[in-house]
Amino acid sequence: MLRRLVALIVALAGSLVIVFATASIASADCVADPVTGEVHCEEGEGGNNGGGNGSTGGSSTCKYNGKEIPCTGPGGSVWSSKYACWIGERGPDDMVPPEGQTKEDGWWHVCYFPPPGSSWEYMWIETGEVGINPVVLAERAIASMDLDPIKIGIVPESGANRAGLVGLPVWMWVDSPTEDTFGPITRSASEGSVSVSATASVSNVVWNMGDGTKVTCTGKGTPYADHYGTQPSPTCGHRYAKMSSDQPDGAYQVTATSHWVVEWTGGGQSGTTEFDLTTDPLPIRIGEAQVLTQ
């Protein structure tokens, strides 16, 4: 039995101090603002969220002509399916409403077109069409879900008196999955007449085994039970090739990153938001069988 094979092989004293170095290869795109003259640099994507409770970064996409496009355009403009452009800043106050319209009915706005563009003119946007960003409502709905990283299920178990063996199967699974750790979970957010409904689910879990291996599992994995003996996990497993004695604190630091996909719809738009949540590292000790026989 895997659980019972576990024995205290090496006396491990002292508290665990886990030092987790996060390598971040950040890139920066810099542009000169033609209005202020200032050069602004935007950090590119790089690195990850290392240990800890994960982050809820992500991006939202809207659909246009069957293709995915960002819901937020230049200068924080908001995509409008109705006008097929990102609605941006208001035009100058001295502009005149079109015939039959008043300032109460709407106003002229800059419209940023996805390529290819057609017309560079201010667009008359009716009141109520701007100001409520469905993307913001979607993010609000996601925040209300209060999502968490998964709870790690793993054998060999973590603990001072626990250790696994080189070459034997390691089982990984989502322990006690709930709607806020694995989904699906649906929440809504509303403002004015606009309501957005979002449904979130974990699409996969990437297990960083601490030995340089990453295992991607699409389901929850299979919880280990004693009757499985030394069989490998049918759904989500690993085998360590080396002892963990040369690792910091003598243990592999295992993390699980759940990849969330949120589909949302409302306000005349639909989109997808994706982000990752990562668990704190869990130390797993691995030894060799012959040590047991001594």
Add this chain to the structure above:
Amino acid sequence: MRKHHSALGGVALALALALSGCGGDDPDPEVKETPTQSPSPTPTSTPTPKTPEEKAAAQLEAYLEVRDIAYRERTIDFKTLNPVATGDEFLQLQHAVASMTLKKVTVEGEYTHTLDEPRNRGKEMLIIDCEDRTGVTWKNDGAVRQPDFTDPNGKPLRNPAPVEYTLVKDKGVWKVSDSDLLWDQPC
């Protein structure tokens, strides 16, 4: 090395497939041909680009001309922009022009663009333009802006300054999709 001058208010653009250096140091404003070519009486005799690198450089040259006209006239001519730009660059130019109009920012004068040798990354092409704005004046609400640009440290932006452009294939045509001002590097 070829060099392009973009006159804002009489645009004349000259492109350089520069193997080294920046145009800002070169006092000769005339269009130059590559050393292997015979002198040409007019800019219209520029050889048709054949290699992917040449085609991409020609597209960037065209884009810079469209961009500089857009700045000068504070409007976008999609007929000329659509064939040469896409992605973020396509959007950011619209945003720049709209912001200039709303904030009453104008630009006058002549940019000089000197293109470095394209770097072919397969799906994308990277080209650095050494942009010289010696002859360019930016005005906010009619007043000359000095310095015209400041780097992230608040110091006047160097001139010339390198800008790295990314071009991607869009339906078989190289188009400018992104730009990155390399403010802390010399040309």
